Amino acid sequence: MRRRTIAGYGAAGAGAIALTLFVGWWRVDGPGAPEPIGQRPMALTEMDFRLTDHEGNEVGPETLIGRPTMAFFGFTYCPDVCPTTLSDISGWLDDLGDEAKQLNVVFITVDPERDTVEAMAEYVSYFHPAIRGWTGPEGQIARIADGFRAAYERVPTEGGDYTMNHTASVFLFGAAGRFVTMIDYHEPREFAVPKIRRALEEETEGAT
Amino acid sequence: MKKIIMTGTLAALLTFGGLSVPALAGPVDVVVESAWSRASIGMNRPGAAYMTIRNTGDEPVTLIGLSTPLAMMPEIHETKTNAEGVSSMSAAGEIAIAPGESVALEPGGLHAMLMRLQQPMTEGETFPLTLLFVDGGEVTVEVPILGIAARGPED
Structure with missing residues (x-):
């Protein structure tokens, strides 16, 4: 039982880390990334x-x-x-x-x-x-x-x-x-x- | 790749041939190859010199500075270009070169920045540039001055 709890915590921890990494990716490199500072030059x-x-x-x-x-x-x-x-x-x-x-x-x-x-x-x-x-x-x-x-x-x-x-x-x-x-x-x-x-x-x- | 064991005569020959500019003046096991610089317009603008510095010894060497009668403030600088395409230059600090390794001073990266020129850099002339190492060793190289629009040592 205790072992299962620890495994559960482990899984939850790994999930949290994965979520953090995903959110980080989304904001920095993914679709949620801000517009780059170097925008397209005007005509x-x-x-x-x-x-x-x-x-x-x-x-x-x-x-x-x-x-x-x-x-x-x-x-x-x-x-x-x-x-x-x-x-x-x-x-x-x-x-x-x-x-x-x-x-x-x-x-x-x-x-x-x-x-x-x-x-x-x-x-x-x-x-x-x-x-x-x-x-x-x-x-x-x-x-x-x-x-x-x-x-x-x-x-x-x-x-x-x-x-x-x-x-x-x-x-x-x-x-x-x-x-x-x-x-x-x-x-x-x-x-x-x-x-x-x-x-x-x-x-x-x-x-x- | 050229074998880097040479006598003063051979060094002089190669220098004369324009193939490379080896320097064996100091106690440091360092060879400087393909040194070149661009001519200046007058004396107000800083100059830049480029070369490959090769550690031919068994011990690491650390380049800590430069000296030349041509400029009051010669320094190794590094150009960096960031993700937005903006280029900036700053002093590179000490440069460690592992045994058998070399460091390239080339356009857009490391360069010998020659600030406060004492005389104009004239195409076709050369000037002595001394590399100062942390152990007190020195290596002096004669740097050819090429045209302002030169792109490399062969131009």
Whole structure:
């Protein structure tokens, strides 16, 4: 009898643990999980921002609509991720060859305090010539980042300097301005060019 | 994989051949391979250098710091990208390397962050970078400076 009681407690305990695990799964990974913080970016047609490109031209969402777009946030004082991503993008553009000419390619700074138009002009000149560098007032950078659902944050470093944490994914939009997909920083690089082609095909679908 | 027992002459030869940049300067049994860095724009922005650090000895080694005449504040940093795709960088602290193991400093992960440059990093030049180990050992490597858009040691 006593043994059966203990077995019963054991079963109830195991059941409780299983239930706890299930509830935990449901809330964290299962259907009950909250919407991920990185929501889907807005369509370019729904965005509203005014920035300046590295040649001093005023730009906004309308600058991008009509051609597929590849865009990326970063800053020129970034020693690792940004030059690496810009080199990767340059490599993908080389792989695409003539197809790349149909694309808008934009590098948007999250550090407008240091990344002036001149700083952006010099920086982008070292990478593929299709890459445009955009900067602008802090408030406008916040608006474009919000539209892309991109995050950035200023982080002080030793000696009074600062660095920027930022979304390192590369965003792809179709010619009509619809968000297509993104290339995550840690994604195998051979997936990138097919994804860019998907954004390019989006244009064809939009046109027909 | 290259066999890592070599004399200074062979090391010099390989360095000259651009195949790797071995360094056997210190008492530490460590070999540094494939070191490279990107050119800088002026001196205001921090630079980054990459390499593979291989422990060829029988004892664990612990990398505790860097020194170079090129930068006042060289530090090993690590870039991390979280589930939301946000990248951040922070000091990596001490790096232990087990016997026979190696640690890769590569884009998007660990890197030698070269803060407060004392001179611009010019493509085609090299600079000495000394790795400091916990037992007082040092290994100095000559790091080639490649173009700003370089993607790896062969670029």
